Amino acid sequence: MNTQINELQTLNRRTIEELVGDEPAKIAKFHFEFLKQASVVLKSIVKSFNISDFNELKSQAHYLKTSAKAVGAERCAYFLETIENYSLDENKPAIKQVIIKLNGEFVAIKKELRHDK
Amino acid sequence: MTSNNRIAKRHPSVLVLAHREDDVQGVTELIAEQTSDFRCLIVRKTALDDIQQLAPKVILFALSDVKKSICLYNLLIKENRLINNHYSVLLCNNKESGLAFKCCLRNLFDSYFVYQPLYEKFRLQLIVYEGLKQFANSDTYIESLDSIVQNQNEELNDLIETGLSYKTSLVDEINKRKEEVNSINQNILSQLPDSMHKQLMSELNESHIQPLLNALETSISSKLMGLVEGLKHSQNLNAQLVSQLQQPIQTRLPVENESTNQQSFLSTEANNQHSILLVEDNHIYREMISDVLSNVGYDIEQVDDGLAAIKKIKLTQYDLIVMDLFLPNLDGLNTTKHIRNVGKNIKTPVIALTGNKNKQLVKKWAEHGLDGYILKPSTKQEILAVVNKAIGH
Numbered sequence: 001m002n003t004q005i006n007e008l009q010t011l012n013r014r015t016i017e018e019l020v021g022d023e024p025a026k027i028a029k030f031h032f033e034f035l036k037q038a039s040v041v042l043k044s045i046v047k048s049f050n051i052s053d054f055n056e057l058k059s060q061a062h063y064l065k066t067s068a069k070a071v072g073a074e075r076c077a078y079f080l081e082t083i084e085n086y087s088l089d090e091n092k093p094a095i096k097q098v099i100i101k102l103n104g105e106f107v108a109i110k111k112e113l114r115h116d117k
Numbered sequence: 118m119t120s121n122n123r124i125a126k127r128h129p130s131v132l133v134l135a136h137r138e139d140d141v142q143g144v145t146e147l148i149a150e151q152t153s154d155f156r157c158l159i160v161r162k163t164a165l166d167d168i169q170q171l172a173p174k175v176i177l178f179a180l181s182d183v184k185k186s187i188c189l190y191n192l193l194i195k196e197n198r199l200i201n202n203h204y205s206v207l208l209c210n211n212k213e214s215g216l217a218f219k220c221c222l223r224n225l226f227d228s229y230f231v232y233q234p235l236y237e238k239f240r241l242q243l244i245v246y247e248g249l250k251q252f253a254n255s256d257t258y259i260e261s262l263d264s265i266v267q268n269q270n271e272e273l274n275d276l277i278e279t280g281l282s283y284k285t286s287l288v289d290e291i292n293k294r295k296e297e298v299n300s301i302n303q304n305i306l307s308q309l310p311d312s313m314h315k316q317l318m319s320e321l322n323e324s325h326i327q328p329l330l331n332a333l334e335t336s337i338s339s340k341l342m343g344l345v346e347g348l349k350h351s352q353n354l355n356a357q358l359v360s361q362l363q364q365p366i367q368t369r370l371p372v373e374n375e376s377t378n379q380q381s382f383l384s385t386e387a388n389n390q391h392s393i394l395l396v397e398d399n400h401i402y403r404e405m406i407s408d409v410l411s412n413v414g415y416d417i418e419q420v421d422d423g424l425a426a427i428k429k430i431k432l433t434q435y436d437l438i439v440m441d442l443f444l445p446n447l448d449g450l451n452t453t454k455h456i457r458n459v460g461k462n463i464k465t466p467v468i469a470l471t472g473n474k475n476k477q478l479v480k481k482w483a484e485h486g487l488d489g490y491i492l493k494p495s496t497k498q499e500i501l502a503v504v505n506k507a508i509g510h
Contacts, residue, residue, distance in 0.1 A: 015494060018496035018497060018498075019405055019409070019494055019495070019496060019497055019500075020405055020408060020409065020497070021497065026408075030401060030404075030405065033400075033401050034401055037400075037401060059443075062443055063398060063399055064399075065472070066397075066399040066401075066402045066441075066472075066493055066494075067399050067401040067402050069472075069493055069494045070401060070402045070405055070493070070494040071401070081474075
């Protein structure tokens with residue numbers, strides 16, 4: 001698992017460029033939308049975690065994974081998929097650790113985008 | 118005054134509160150003329166407990182200034198140390214009379230009196246009397262007050278008594294007339310003949326009710342005529358719709374917009390632009406795919422769940438449906454099953470949007486008529502290649 005995650009990037013810009021084209025304004029808009037969406041969904045994930053609603057937890061993680069992959073947030077998408085898998089096993093302690101890592105990953109994305117500006 | 122205090126009752130009716138006895142000497146002398154049932158209390162640390170024990174009916178606050186009197190009174194009320202129906206009087210010096218007046222105007226105190234300098238001694242006695250009058254045992258005070266007035270002027274006393282008798286007889290007369298008028302009104306109402314009642318109702322009917330009913334009838338009939346016209350118009354539109362439906366299905370006839378754009382609805386020209394229904398719940402990815410496809414000329418309609426897709430599919434025929442596997446309400450697989458059984462899109466190709474790990478599900482989905490799949494996120498070229506192939510370009 002560690003080998004795999006080390007190969008992933010916080011923000012792989014080529015992914016979104018290959019999807020929407022080399023259009024910086026459009027890319028910036030999608031990045032901003034993603035951060036907004038991530039903030040809302042992360043709250044829902046924590047809420048579902050607190051009440052041990054594993055179905056909803058899996059569904060929220062899957063939902064956010066789609067846009068994470070599309071904007072090239074590879075590590076973030078990886079963590080979300082991990083949450084999906086742990087939700088099937090209802091492994092709450094493991095999910096907690098991944099949620100903490102996921103939150104750190106959002107911070108890292110914000111940092112990268114701010115650095116770009 | 119000292120003697121009065123010494124022989125005072127355990128629960129005096131009147132209590133004067135002051136910081137120093139000398140300040141209220143004149144006041145206590147005046148009250149002593151009026152009643153022996155009073156006491157002066159010098160406000161110290163135990164004042165609250167003392168006042169509560171004395172339980173006075175009329176309390177005169179004569180502390181060194183108005184502010185201190187207000188503070189003490191507030192504290193007594195707040196801590197519920199007074200009897201509920203007490204009568205409070207604020208004593209002040211001449212300079213603070215405006216402030217005292219304001220306190221009474223706002224109903225904090227029941228009355229106020231300027232005691233420094235002390236001019237209107239009868240007014241103070243009247244205020245105390247007014248306070249005591251509110252309690253049952255006020256007769257004794259009336260007598261004592263009478264004796265004070267009696268001492269002033271016999272002639273004036275007579276005049277007062279005469280005025281009082283006039284006033285009493287006037288009030289009695291007014292009450293008597295009121296009763297008579299009420300009784301007459303009752304008689305008139307009870308004796309009113311039926312014919313008169315009918316006449317009144319008839320006049321009322323003719324002048325008010327009938328015109329109102331006529332206006333209402335006119336209004337209802339004009340609205341009904343409008344409704345009938347509207348129904349006739351709808352009938353014509355329905356006939357046109359039936360004749361259109363009986364013709365072979367043309368590509369993309371948006372039935373939804375028939376009421377808003379009749380000309381467009383009646384047009385039989387085929388739309389050359391290929392239409393795609395995009396079903397994806399994640400709005401960011403949906404917007405990205407839509408952007409890719411519309412940039413090359415496809416006409417895109419978007420929905421975010423399976424049920425909304427079915428609604429669209431029932432009304433409109435599309436050239437292609439691009440659909441996510443995991444959707445809220447109804448997933449991609451079941452939505453496809455529905456498409457293959459009902460509506461205008463039985464033969465419309467369906468492309469799945471799916472993640473890498475769902476190959477088994479995609480395989481199962483393919484059995485229900487899947488025409489291809491796009492792995493999320495994919496590149497622009499990959500997406501267009503799959504879509505173009507499915508549409509037949």
